[in-house]
Amino acid sequence: MNIKKTSLNNLHIKYGAKLVEFAGYQMPIQYKDGIIQEHKYTRSHSGIFDVSHMGQLFISGGDDLTNDLEKIFPADLKKLKTNQSKYSFLMNNKGGIQDDLIITKTSDGFLIILNAACKYNDYEVIKSKLDNQYKLNLDESLSLIALQGPEAKNVLNKVIPGCDNLKFMYGNNHVYKNEKVYITRSGYTGEDGFEISIKNSDAETFVESLIENGSKLIGLGARDTLRMEAGLCLYGNDLDNDTSPIEANLKWAIPKSRIETEFVGSEVLKNQFQSGVKKLRVGIKPDSKVIARGNTKIYNDKNQEIGKVTSGTFGPSVEHPIAMGYVDNSYSTVNTKIFLEVRGKKIPANICNLPFYKKNYVKGEINV
């Protein structure tokens, strides 16, 4: 398979990116400043993330679209206002997560933002579940740029005035260089921020103007440490086909109004809501400076294996190793002592609350 490039590829190279392959795309893992500086700059000022590899799926046509999509996704789409977004899941019949995604109601349908590695499969699954009745467009003529951090609103407002009126998890149409752009107030770093959907041909000049206004390009490396500090899941690491949203501790994303209704995986979820789950995603804080990475085995104080780490790193803002993973539900209480097997040694750690880093979202519904 040929490796794909986003519309910002030349810009990545210009700003000294170290490029890696990610989900079939050539993407920047870091730029010249390195992961820690990039992470801290996002927390203290603002960072620009090329997330154009993610899927932008537009679905429109037909009065029954909302109803039909509710048969797929466990979100309350009927209550969604135009331009409002919700975090949701594409599940399999066993309640396992095929992808986690953001659904936004647009003026003529819905926009769904999909993970890069899942997007083509998601497209086929959604299309077939909708019986080919609607117009689906996985639009690759658009780039997706995230601008994140406390200064994001000031920087973006200089380039596209008026965007600071948006509330968290809402979007709107704006104009950049006489072209329509769609901006949502959202992101995946634990900071206030925006995601801008923009024509490929305008993406480079747009990003250059963000840089001129004080922002900096940030690579996937810092995106990963930022989302981990914010306690957010990475599909493929923390979420997969064998893990349900309840097990992933994401049941807040399934509204009460939908629990008794039918959608893909609803039987399993209903059961789990009633009887509980065996494993649960938790935050993990090692006592020492040792870092426990994904796949590290977790033990109790009797040396019995009770789970597995799914993401772990050093948190540059919390200045301590952090991790998340799944443990047997009876060990999921905060402050439970656990042991992580790193290089043959059992490292003491505690179950802790997520997020590791306090969020700075602009009001609203919170809890993403």
Next chain:
Amino acid sequence: MSEVKYSKEHEWIKLDGEEATIGITKHATEMLGDIVFAELPEKGSNVDKDGTAGVVESTKAASDVYTPVSGEVIDTNQMIVDDPSKINEDPEESAWFFKLKIKDKSEMDSLMSKEEYEKFAKETSA
């Protein structure tokens, strides 16, 4: 003048009589990125040529540190354990990893000179 040599695993070693100081090269730190954790061998332990003698971790991944020669660990650098970012700042001087009383000086022979290492590093990172 003391002799400095380099290994294919990107360690440098400076020999002073029977005492060798070992660390990782600047090139290695550039490949690793920001280092956030360092683990060193125990003082008094014995390490064997090409065996694991420590760990460094960046935000992205963990990497073993190997010893290019055999010997007894006579000192370790607590500074880099307390502040691993020093390894990025000054890898080939103050941020050394450990000192050995070496067993066999001839183990130095198979290691690379500065020029040879620079050429090797350039070729392998291309």
